[in-house]
Amino acid sequence: MQEILFLKPVFQEKIWGGTALRDKFNYDLQSNQTGECWAISAHPNGDCEIINGELKGKRLSEVWQDNRDLFNHDDSPVFPLLTKILDANKDLSVQVHPDDEYGMKHENELGKTECWYIIDCKEDAEMVFGHNAHTKEELEHMIKNGEWNSFLRRIEIKPGDFFYVPTGTIHALCEGTLVLETQQSSDTTYRVYDYDRRDPDGNTRELHIRQAMDVTTVPHRETLPTKTVKRYEDSEIITYVNSDYFTVEKWNIKDKLRLDFDQSYMLVSVLNGKGYLNEEKIEKGNHFIITAQTQELILNGDLELMVSYIEKN
Incomplete structure (x- = not known):
C-alpha cells in the first residue's frame, strides 16, 4: 500500500x-x-x-x-x-x-x-x-x-x-x-x-x-504553548503543542534531513519551498499524509512544512 x-x-x-x-x-x-x-x-x-x-x-x-x-x-x-x-x-x-x-x-x-x-x-x-x-x-x-x-x-x-x-x-x-x-x-x-x-x-x-x-469557559483560561526546538545540522523541528488532540510542529528543512518514522501517520502541508520526500517531489501548496507504511523519511531541499499527528498510545 x-x-x-x-x-x-x-x-x-x-x-x-x-x-x-x-x-x-x-x-x-x-x-x-x-x-x-x-x-x-x-x-x-x-x-x-x-x-x-x-x-x-x-x-x-x-x-x-x-x-x-x-x-x-x-x-x-x-x-x-x-x-x-x-x-x-x-x-x-x-x-x-x-x-x-x-x-x-x-x-x-x-x-x-x-x-x-x-x-x-x-x-x-x-x-x-x-x-x-x-x-x-x-x-x-x-x-x-x-x-x-x-x-x-x-x-x-x-x-x-x-x-x-x-x-x-x-x-x-x-x-x-x-x-x-x-x-x-x-x-x-x-x-x-x-x-x-x-x-x-x-x-x-x-x-x-x-x-x-x-x-464558553468562564473566566477565560490562558493557554500559552510551550515551544521546543530540535536541531539537525542546518534543519530544525519546532514543536508548538503536544496535547491529547494533536501534536503540531514546523519543520524547517535545509539541504537534507533523514528521520526514522515512528508515528501512526502524519499530516503535512508545504508552506514554502520545494524539494523531495522519499523521492516524491513536493512544493509549496502541497498537502499529504505520510502513512504507517513508511519506515524512514528522507527530505531534500529548502522547505517549510507544517506537520501534525496524534501521539501513539
Missing part, C-alpha cells in the same frame, strides 16, 4: 474571504471570496480526494474506513484531524466551539479544539482571543447587552506566531490574516457576534447565543 497520500484541497467561499489563497499559493481559484482551503480533511463538508497512487480518485473518508493499516489501525470512528488554510480578508465572526461531550450530544460530531500558525498578516494585525467576564452571569449580561469593547480581549499578532485554542475559548481571526489551522475534525461553530453585517441578500448570519453561553 501507499507510503504517501497526496490530497486535492476543497475550497469554501466565505463572506470574509479574499484572494490570498490564489495569490500566495497559486491555487486555481476564480472567486474573490475564497475563505477556506480544507487541505487535509475527511469531514463530510469537505472530503478530500486522493490524487496519486493506487488509491487515486478515492475520498479520504473512504480510505480511512477501508484501509486502517495505512493509519496503524487507529480505531477512531472518524478521521480525527483536519488541516485548513484560512484567508481572513475581513474579520471572522466572534465564536466559540464545544468540547466532545457537548458536541456529540447536541451536534452529533466531535468538539473542536484547534490551533493557528500565522503564515502572514498585515502590519498591526490583531485577533480576538478570550474575554473579560468573570462569572457566567457577567458573561450573559455583556453578551446580551452588546458590550463588545469591554467584553472581548484583543491581542496583536505577527507572522510566525502560534496560538492554541481549546474548546470554550472565545476567539476570532481579524482582517488581513492568513493562517494554517490544525483542528479536530468538526465543523461546529457557535457565533456570538458578527458585527451586524449582512450577506448580498441583506440577511444577517445566524447567531448561537444560548449554545455559546453553555460552552
Whole structure:
C-alpha cells in the first residue's frame, strides 16, 4: 500500500474571504471570496480526494474506513484531524466551539479544539482571543447587552506566531490574516457576534447565543504553548503543542534531513519551498499524509512544512 497520500484541497467561499489563497499559493481559484482551503480533511463538508497512487480518485473518508493499516489501525470512528488554510480578508465572526461531550450530544460530531500558525498578516494585525467576564452571569449580561469593547480581549499578532485554542475559548481571526489551522475534525461553530453585517441578500448570519453561553469557559483560561526546538545540522523541528488532540510542529528543512518514522501517520502541508520526500517531489501548496507504511523519511531541499499527528498510545 501507499507510503504517501497526496490530497486535492476543497475550497469554501466565505463572506470574509479574499484572494490570498490564489495569490500566495497559486491555487486555481476564480472567486474573490475564497475563505477556506480544507487541505487535509475527511469531514463530510469537505472530503478530500486522493490524487496519486493506487488509491487515486478515492475520498479520504473512504480510505480511512477501508484501509486502517495505512493509519496503524487507529480505531477512531472518524478521521480525527483536519488541516485548513484560512484567508481572513475581513474579520471572522466572534465564536466559540464545544468540547466532545457537548458536541456529540447536541451536534452529533466531535468538539473542536484547534490551533493557528500565522503564515502572514498585515502590519498591526490583531485577533480576538478570550474575554473579560468573570462569572457566567457577567458573561450573559455583556453578551446580551452588546458590550463588545469591554467584553472581548484583543491581542496583536505577527507572522510566525502560534496560538492554541481549546474548546470554550472565545476567539476570532481579524482582517488581513492568513493562517494554517490544525483542528479536530468538526465543523461546529457557535457565533456570538458578527458585527451586524449582512450577506448580498441583506440577511444577517445566524447567531448561537444560548449554545455559546453553555460552552464558553468562564473566566477565560490562558493557554500559552510551550515551544521546543530540535536541531539537525542546518534543519530544525519546532514543536508548538503536544496535547491529547494533536501534536503540531514546523519543520524547517535545509539541504537534507533523514528521520526514522515512528508515528501512526502524519499530516503535512508545504508552506514554502520545494524539494523531495522519499523521492516524491513536493512544493509549496502541497498537502499529504505520510502513512504507517513508511519506515524512514528522507527530505531534500529548502522547505517549510507544517506537520501534525496524534501521539501513539
